[in-house]
Amino acid sequence: MLSVKNLKVRGLAPISFDLHKGDLLVVRGPSGSGKSLLLRAIADLDEASGEITLDKGSGxxxxxxxxxxxxxxxxxxxxxxxxxxxxxxxxxxRAKKSANELGLAAKLFASPVAHLSSGERQRLSFVRALEGSPKVLLLDEPTSALDEVAAELMEKKILALQKDGVILVVVTHSTAQAERLATHTLTIEDGKTRFEAR
Amino acid sequence: MNYISLSYWDLALASVLILANGMISIWFRLGLEKTLLINTTRMLVQLSLIGFVLKFIFVQTSPWWTIGLALIMVAVAGREVAARLTTRLKGWWSYGIGTTTMFFISISTTLLAVAFVISPDPWFAPRYVLPLLGMVLGNTLSGISLGLETLITTLKRERVSIEARIALGHKRFEAIEQPVRQALKTGMMPIINAMAASGVVSLPGMMTGQIMAGADPVEATKYQILIMFLIGGATASGTLLAVLGSAWRLSDERGRLRLDRLE
Incomplete structure (x- = not known):
């Protein structure tokens, strides 16, 4: 279980929620509202007060x-x-297999990074994030650079991970995507947050 | 010593050459005229003063005069490190890292040369200690400034890739190893290149000065070789200390990149 208690992120009221294996929390809110900062704080990339635990182990x-x-x-x-x-x-x-599921050819792994399109970069960095089988995935707009087909494959992969028990927190601006994926939502509006189970 | 003494008129004549810098700046609209004027004036005042100060200190018998001037030189060099950076660490950190590094590296290098190589009598002989320290400081200052400037600009430019590594679970210094390596390389390259060029492309300043003052060229060369070794060692270790100190300050114990600690 991922437990977030009184997490204070710059510009936001303290945030608390619990997520269990297979839960998928969609974070929504206008640009600049603090969605990415919330994800960064959970990953301990920025200083933030509050308590975050994973399976009772304190971050x-x-x-x-x-x-x-x-x-x-x-x-x-x-x-x-x-x-x-x-x-x-x-x-x-393993990475080549995951990349294939996202519509990417194995030969891309031999290419220079400079030759990749933004969509290929986004999908390959997602594949890279799966290395070591993390228990929680914090995805900041994972389909923002993808066309419809690639986005569909990405959603499929995200749902497969959810089925395998990975806890996911996904930032998206797409209402339709949020409808398709979310088991829980966190809405940010004017610095206030609302956590809901669906 | 047998040398041709220069008059102030000779210097005034040579100063015409610096006008070329000003003309290039005006012609190409580089905006360097003000800096050129200030720095030329600084150079004139500083060198004129140090001439009189050294003349005074050379006749003193107490080591405290030598130690006092050495400490002033180190403090100014530390301030100069911070002043040369386009982006500095907040607060006293840039000045602190520059001065501390300068202090330990330049003093230990100069003492090493004085105690084990030159062995002048008395041990603090300002005629040897102060010029040696000055040359070590000047070159270490350049290496450290270049190293720190490269470190800071690379950390800023590569923020996304560094944070990607941190997010993937790379440890603190593992995530910033590339900027650190780049900074060390940039700081050390000028002195490494200077060694290759000296004696063929360039006759270094100290050796030239000694030869013009009437010293035996072979003896002057020996001193220059000693200086190159001192500068090489001091620049490498000074750059290493300053770059690692700044890298440590620009990351934290939780392995985060802390660019918010920059001005």
């Missing part, structure tokens, strides 16, 4: 890199540090 007491291996944040803007795509993966065979 603050866990080594930060171990916490982030379990609670994985995927930014809307994908980051790459090597020349070749393949250099960013440690579980290459």
């Amino acid at each position: 603050a007491r866990m080594a930060p890199h171990n916490w982030r291996r379990k609670v994985r944040f995927l930014s809307a803007e994908s980051g790459w540090w090597g020349e070749q795509v393949g250099a960013h993966f440690t579980e290459l065979a």
